[in-house]
Amino acid sequence: MFENRESHARSPAHEVALDCLAAGVRRADPEHATRDAVAVEDDRLEITADERATVDLTEFDRVLVLGGGKAAPGVVRALHATLGDRIDDGLIVVSEDDPAAGGSIGAVTVAGGGHPLPTPEGVAATEDLLELAETADERTLVLAAVTGGASALLAAPAGDLSVGDLRRSTRALLDAGADIDEINAVRKHTSRVKGGRLAAAAAPATVRTLGVSDVVGDPPSVIGSGPTVPDGTTYADALAVIGRHGIDVPAIRTHLDAGDAGEFPETPAPDAGLPGTTYVVAGARTAIDAAAAVAAERGYEPCVLSSRVRGAARATAPTHVAIGEEAAIAGDPVEPPAVLLSGGEATVDVHGEGEGGPNMEFALAAALSLAGSADGAGDELVAAAIDTDGRDGATDAAGALVDAGTVEDRGAARDALDRNDSLGYLGRRDAALVTGATGTNVNDLRVLVVPDRGD
Template identity: 60%
Template sequence: MIRNREALLESAQDPELAELALDCIAAGIRAADPSHATSERIRLSDGRLRVGDEPYDLSAYDRVLVLGGGKAAAGVARALETTLGNRLSGGVVGVPADGDTAGLDHIEPVTAGHPTPTEGSVEAGERVLTAANEADERTLVLAVVTGGGSACLAAPAGDLSLAVLRDVTDALLAAGADIGETNAVRKHVSALKGGRLARAAAPATVVGLLVSDVVGDDPAVVASGPTAPDPTTHADALDVLDRYAIDAPAVRTHLEAGARGDHPETPDAGDAAFERVTNHVLAGARTAIDAARDHAAAAGYEPLVLSSRVRGEAREAALTGVAVAEEALATGDPVAPPTVVLSGGETTVTVQGSGTGGPNGEYALRAALELADTDAPVALACVDTDGRDGSADAAGALVDPGTIDGRGVARDALARSDSHGYLAERGALVRTGATGTNVNDLRVFVVGRQT
């Protein structure tokens, strides 16, 4: 899973601590594997499909369709094919180019773009919408909604173009907008997001199957909530553009028209579209954290879960993580070493230069700066569980007090948003390749005993 594991351990200050950090990361990613998570939650018995505790009598439906998209969509779809076999009538899922689509016979994958949408994303979105519009009350729609679905399923609303959607998405990400803010805009420039997939499929029975990459696992936020009521409005989306000074004239014109009532608002919780819709979270940030925690405990370390909901600027969040490790070493609070301190969530980076990086690289570099030139027995591994951290081709990084070999150069890299550039030169990047899942960030501080 970690392709450069041996090289990372060779350069670590304390290979034992580093090895445990990497093993915890690997355990977390494995637990969030979408095929595994789907198989754990979905069963077929006596003609009933059971999702969690909720049964669906397949004799009540003439067709069973799988529709959706995202980074984990292929894995969920593959598990559904294994479970349902010929009971499936067909389906379409939008998946990234590096997605593993092997084993899909009834469900057609469409190659789509991520993190910004492509023509393939438009094709996937339009085909999913077409199939949803053809559904009737005797159709069961299994809606696969996973992280990355916002980009993989692009169906521009009104007269908006793909280029306009790409530009506004890139601008919001570069400005440091969080996922809720970014999705408030995405929902209102899409014919599919913000509950509009559920509206298109009505009166079919819609079962949302979610692999969550958002803090709190809110179905309205995962992949911009295609099967969930939308609490935001066109006016809220305009507020986001104003807050971050986003220059997007075509989007602004579209949103202003919506705010005037010139085209329909996204459906809210009182909309009849949701009368036959349920959403189930198959895996989320806590899935990965709990698996990492269990691995740490089995290794003889006391695990402490700080939170699965860490957000804000990555470089600021890193200071809190380091402070907890330092306090544990100094006082034994909130947990005595040897310990593994875990957290997840979704931090952001306000891009300040032309470097290469992402939230986990920035978190790791900032933490390494704080630990530099100390004798603290600490190793930190932090990754994006999809295997790609922001704009970089690595999942994240493994750092310790020996990673920094020049504070000035490191601070300059941080100032230029070039965390991956700096860490790559020091062999600290963690490389997993595409993992086929996405439950957001996973951070592991391994704190040994002070000697």
């Protein structure tokens, strides 16, 4: 899975870290997870995920598959394997560099769009998707594949907005360090597909959504900006977000002001009666549990710190290292050899022009903490963090693997962090991890290995 694995696997602890990361990504594979969650038996579609449901296929004349996201092709391949020619039509929007883009999976067209920022191609594909949704009737079953990345890929500007307006506002929100709830409040109120609007377009069809979650806690309304899920936010909430973060995109403010004044309809509220239910087939915990199983197989005690870590990546790293040091010295909260695990969605506050996403910022901050351990508690520890989709931020690296020796010049490392150039520093230290696109996206996976002293 990892390029140049041999150079990274320079000790048993490094090998365990790599194996845990790889297991987490593989177990979160959307095709594997969806195959485990769906089956057809006697004209009944059985869905077993976070909830259990049965859909009587004889009640429908037509089955459509709609959606998008980085992991959507895997979900659709599993649906095609399960339902075959029962699927009549469909369209999903995926990253334009996905090998599936431009082709089809059974009856489902796979169109390419832009990520992490929307593109005109994504807008055109989403327009086609909305037109297809509008052909649904009460005898139509819509199976929606909604995964991480759909927020950018499913792009349909509302009102007089352009794709350029959406790009500028999204970029500004990301650079300002806005959290996913804030970003989605704006996205939902500047889009004709997000915040339940896709389900509204498909009404009166029956909608069942299969989600692969890249957000903390797996709330369906946040995955891909919830195109099939009611929205609890308002135009006023979106205006508060852009005011709080000083987002200066005049067209966005004009549109939100008009919506707040009642010139545009609100997104469907939780009491709007949208015809759908969401089943999350994979999320952060899926990857963490698989990594924990591998750690145990290797003789390390797994300890899950949290699947919900959020906030600035560089700020969370010292705490992870401190817990690892406590385990190494005092055997709390777990006796070594141990592997500490976490997932979630960290962010980067951008104030420099370097390269590197949240996982590399986490890794570089962790390396600085390990190198600065006064009593040597961090000398043997190994830390790693990756984005499970294989791209950390806008880079081609998934993340990084570090130890106390990664940082030789603490001043240079701190300077790289201040310039948001974690990839620049870690790349020169041969610490960056490269996987290529993984086909899944359950966000961050972090591993901290605490070997027996002297290992």
